[in-house]
Amino acid sequence: MSQPKILLLGPPGAGKGTQSSNLVDAFGVEHVTTGDALRSNKDMDISDLGLEYETPGEYMDRGELVPDEVVNAIVEQALTSADGFVLDGYPRNLDQAEELESMTDLDVIVSLSVSEAELVDRLTGRRVCEECGENYHVEFDQPAEEGVCDECGSELIQREDDQEDAVRNRLDVFAQNTEPVIEYYADRDAFVEIDGEQSLDAVWADLEAAVEDTV
Ligand code: AP5
Numbered sequence: 001m002s003q004p005k006i007l008l009l010g011p012p013g014a015g016k017g018t019q020s021s022n023l024v025d026a027f028g029v030e031h032v033t034t035g036d037a038l039r040s041n042k043d044m045d046i047s048d049l050g051l052e053y054e055t056p057g058e059y060m061d062r063g064e065l066v067p068d069e070v071v072n073a074i075v076e077q078a079l080t081s082a083d084g085f086v087l088d089g090y091p092r093n094l095d096q097a098e099e100l101e102s103m104t105d106l107d108v109i110v111s112l113s114v115s116e117a118e119l120v121d122r123l124t125g126r127r128v129c130e131e132c133g134e135n136y137h138v139e140f141d142q143p144a145e146e147g148v149c150d151e152c153g154s155e156l157i158q159r160e161d162d163q164e165d166a167v168r169n170r171l172d173v174f175a176q177n178t179e180p181v182i183e184y185y186a187d188r189d190a191f192v193e194i195d196g197e198q199s200l201d202a203v204w205a206d207l208e209a210a211v212e213d214t215v
Contacts, residue, residue, distance in 0.1 A: 003029050003084020004215050005104060009182055010112035012170045013119040013126070014196045015203060016088045017135055019112070022204050027211060029084035034092075036133060037074045038066055046070055061160045063169035065092055065177060072099050079104050093177040097184050107214045109185045110207060112196030116171060123167045127156040141200070190214070 004027055008016045020031045042057030051067050053059055059066045075090050080103075091097040114122075125138040127147075131154035136143050143150045161170060185191050192210040196203055 003027060004107045004211055005084060006086040006211060007106050007109045007185075008086055008088045008112070009110065009178070009185070010196055011114060011119055011174045011178070012167070013122040014112040014114045015122075015200070016112065018141075018200065019203060019207055020086045020088045023086045023207070023211065026208060027084065027215070029086050030078075030082040032075065032078040032082060032085045032087045032090075034066075034071050034074060034089040037078070038071070041074075061166065063161050063166040063173060065173060068093070068095055068099070072096065075100070076103055091178075091181050092174075094180055094184060097181050106190055108211055109188060109191045110210055111182050111185075111191070111193045112203070113193060114196040118197055119171060120164070120167055123162050123170075124164055126159070126162050128159055129154050130157050 006023060006027075006029065008020060008023075010016050017033065017035070020033065023029055024031050038056045038060060042060065043055050045054065046056065046067075047054040049067070049069060056066045056070060065071075071090060071092075075087070079085065079087075087100075091100050122137065122140070125140070127136045127138060127143075128134070129136075129149035129152060132149060132152045134149055134151045135141070136149075136156060143156065147156050148154070149156055160166065186193075194203060194206045194210065198206075
């Protein structure tokens with residue numbers, strides 16, 4: 001049987017990255033994440049595209065969307081080499097959603113919903129491992145030793161776009177661009193909404209059940 005094709009939608013800080021790791025472990029799917037792919041290519045020279053800024057990082061640090069032509073190419077390449085996948089961070093606007101239709105079909109579309117106040121707390125308190133990318137939170141998900149990654153022992157940092165001003169901008173960008181994407185999928189049979197404000201384990205239980213229904 002082929003592996004599931006999962007789309008994970010939700011605002012910044014909803015837990016998409018956290019729960020994607022669980023999906024990778026439980027279902028053996030590939031994690032296709034535009035955020036991580038772009039962070040690895042933050043300084044890529046895109047000046048020949050004639051856009052507002054010359055690197056993806058200049059958009060990201062401000063909490064703006066990186067232009068579609070850059071992001072679509074990354075996703076298309078990643079999906080062609082994946083059997084099953086969890087797609088996290090894409091599509092973020094209706095043009096990207098239409099582009100995705102031409103790349104693949106989807107078995108389950110999950111939207112994680114979380115209130116704005118909780119999102120601000122989660123994002124401003126998030127710490128990430130610069131080396132392996134593992135996520136932590138200063139209150140909800142602490143490492144054994146403060147400031148040190150449990151997985152690889154490297155230093156934990158705060159992402160530039162997790163500063164409060166950038167967080168507020170990301171939430172505005174989400175409301176304007178990505179909420180319409182959730183509406184676009186909402187009446188499909190494959191669509192499931194999960195309360196992302198529950199505990200990590202409770203969110204995972206709902207998500208695992210939703211994906212198991214499709215395999
Ligand atoms: P990206 O990296 O995709 O960021 P995001 O969507 O803003 O999502 P986050 O990674 O911030 O949050 P998450 O939902 O993964 O939450 P997490 O699990 O970490 O994108 C970054 C930037 O790249 C964008 O702003 C844009 O510039 C660019 N970009 C990316 N994709 C693009 C696209 N398609 N088009 C254009 N530009 C694009 O959890 C957050 C915190 O909460 C953690 O600390 C975690 O421990 C904690 N937490 C999680 N779940 C719970 C829970 N249930 N209870 C308590 N705490 C929890």
